[in-house]
Amino acid sequence: MRNRFDEQLEQLNVELIKMGALCEESIACATKALFNEKTDEMIAKVNDNEVETDHMEHDIEALCMKLLLHQQPVARDLRSVSSALKMISDMERIGDQSQDIAEIAGFVRSTNLAGKVHISDMANEAISMVTMSVDSFVKKDIRLAQQAISADDKVDSLFLEVKKELIGLVRSDAEEAEYFMNLLMAAKYLERIADHATNIAEWVLYSITGER
Numbered sequence: 001m002r003n004r005f006d007e008q009l010e011q012l013n014v015e016l017i018k019m020g021a022l023c024e025e026s027i028a029c030a031t032k033a034l035f036n037e038k039t040d041e042m043i044a045k046v047n048d049n050e051v052e053t054d055h056m057e058h059d060i061e062a063l064c065m066k067l068l069l070h071q072q073p074v075a076r077d078l079r080s081v082s083s084a085l086k087m088i089s090d091m092e093r094i095g096d097q098s099q100d101i102a103e104i105a106g107f108v109r110s111t112n113l114a115g116k117v118h119i120s121d122m123a124n125e126a127i128s129m130v131t132m133s134v135d136s137f138v139k140k141d142i143r144l145a146q147q148a149i150s151a152d153d154k155v156d157s158l159f160l161e162v163k164k165e166l167i168g169l170v171r172s173d174a175e176e177a178e179y180f181m182n183l184l185m186a187a188k189y190l191e192r193i194a195d196h197a198t199n200i201a202e203w204v205l206y207s208i209t210g211e212r
Contacts, residue, residue: 004071005067005071005073005077008063008066008067008071009067009077009080009081011063012060012063012064012067012081012084013137013138015056015059015060015063016060016084016087016088016134016137016138017134017135017138018056019053019056019057019060019088019091019134020091020130020131020133020134022049022052022053022056022095023049023053023091023094023095023098023130024127024130024131025045025049026045026046026049026050026053026094026095026098026099026102027094027098027101027123027126027127027130027190027193028123028127029042029043029045029046029049029098029102030042030043030046030098030099030101030102030105030123030186031101031119031120031123031186031190033046033101033102033105033106034101034104034105034108034119034183034186035120039105039106042102042105043102043103043105043106046098046099046101046102047099047102049095049098050095050096050098050099053091053092053095054092054095056088057088057089057091057092060084060088061085061088064081064082064084064085067081068081068082076207076208076210079206079207079208079210080137080207082207083137083203083204083206083207084137084207086199086203087133087134087137087199087200087203087204090196090197090199090200090203091130091134091196091200093192093196094130094193094196094197097189097190097192097193097196098189098193100189101186101189101190104182104185104186104189105186107182108179108182108183117162117165117166117169117183117187118158118161118162118165119162119183119186119187119190121158122155122158122159122162122187122190122191122194123190125151125154125155125158125194126155126190126193126194126197128151129148129151129152129155129194129197129198129201130193130197130200132144132145132147132148132151132197132201133145133148133197133198133200133201133204134200136148136201136204137200137203137204137207140207140208142204142205142208142209145201145202145204145205145208146201146205148197148198148200148201149198149201149202149205151194152194152195152197152198155190155191155194156191156194159187159188159190159191162183162184162187163184163187166180166181166183166184166187
């Protein structure tokens with residue numbers, strides 16, 4: 001019985017890694033679209049990934065329910081499965097918010113002005129946080145989960161920097177004000193993505209320690 005449980009738990013880990021990878025790719029593609037890098041292609045990829053993310057959420061949820069009902073795990077195993085259920089909800093929201101960024105990119109066929117703000121830095125940090133949080137679950141690594149949580153402060157600081165930069169750009173080029181406001185919305189979505197990655201890492205800590 002235990003061997004069967006371990007096999008299904010390993011399958012759960014694999015599926016979570018795949019879903020996390022989809023989220024990472026969606027964030028990267030959505031950000032590239034903002035910078036007019038193969039925009040239509042990147043938007044299409046994000047949309048495809050969002051559909052796949054939704055499917056994976058349902059599949060992983062079904063696997064978790066199977067583990068809970070058939071294997072009846074206790075203690076740490078129970079926390080791992082219940083935490084995975086919470087994590088996939090956050091990952092699904094990451095997919096949605098990446099799609100929101102891609103949607104914004106579809107309306108902003110503008111210049112390379114986006115390069116004047118630190119949005120790409122925010123995206124890189126958010127991607128790193130998603131990677132660390134999912135990896136920390138699979139590896140049962142408390143330190144890695146804590147690193148993901150700590151990285152949220154850097155994303156918050158970058159968001160404040162982006163906001164400051166965009167306010168300056170609006171003052172110097174009022175004709176592009178709508179474009180800059182779209183970039184600010186995209187930055188806000190990246191900040192929310194980082195918050196979801198933080199949630200994932202916090203659920204990892206709970207699954208390991210039993211404390212929230």
